[in-house]
Amino acid sequence: MKKLLILLCLSLLVGCGEQPLTVRSTLEGDSYLRKNSQALSEEQFLSLSSEQQLLGGDDYELFKNLMKEHVNTRYLLIDDRIYRYSQSDKLLYVADWVEEEGEYKLNTLVFQ
Numbered sequence: 723m724k725k726l727l728i729l730l731c732l733s734l735l736v737g738c739g740e741q742p743l744t745v746r747s748t749l750e751g752d753s754y755l756r757k758n759s760q761a762l763s764e765e766q767f768l769s770l771s772s773e774q775q776l777l778g779g780d781d782y783e784l785f786k787n788l789m790k791e792h793v794n795t796r797y798l799l800i801d802d803r804i805y806r807y808s809q810s811d812k813l814l815y816v817a818d819w820v821e822e823e824g825e826y827k828l829n830t831l832v833f834q
Contacts, residue, residue, distance in 0.1 A: 744824075744825045748799060748804055749804070751826045770828050772828060775829050785833075796808075
C-alpha cells in the first residue's frame with residue numbers, strides 16, 4: 723500500500739512537469755532566465771520572447787555566456803524594464819517585458 727501511494731504521488735509530480743512555464747511578472751521572467759541560463763536550450767530561451775521580438779541564437783549564446791561570467795548581479799526595475807548590472811556596477815543588459823494574453827514575454831534585450 724505504501725509503495726502504491728508513493729507511485730501515485732510521483733505520477734502527479736511528473737504530470738505537473740508537462741505544463742508550459744507561465745511568467746507572471748517582469749522580475750519573475752528575468753530571474754527565471756538568469757537562474758536557468760546554463761540549462762535552457764535555445765528553443766526554450768526563444769519561447770520566452772514576445773511575438774514582436776526577434777531574438778536569435780546569437781542573443782541566446784551571449785546571454786548564456788554573460789550569466790556564466792556574472793553569477794552575482796544587481797538590478798533596477800522600472801515598470802516592465804529591467805536594468806541588470808554586474809557587482810562592479812557595469813550595465814550588462816536592458817530587458818523590456820510585455821504582457822501577452824496574461825503572461826509576460828521578453829520584448830527587447832539590449833546588451834551593453
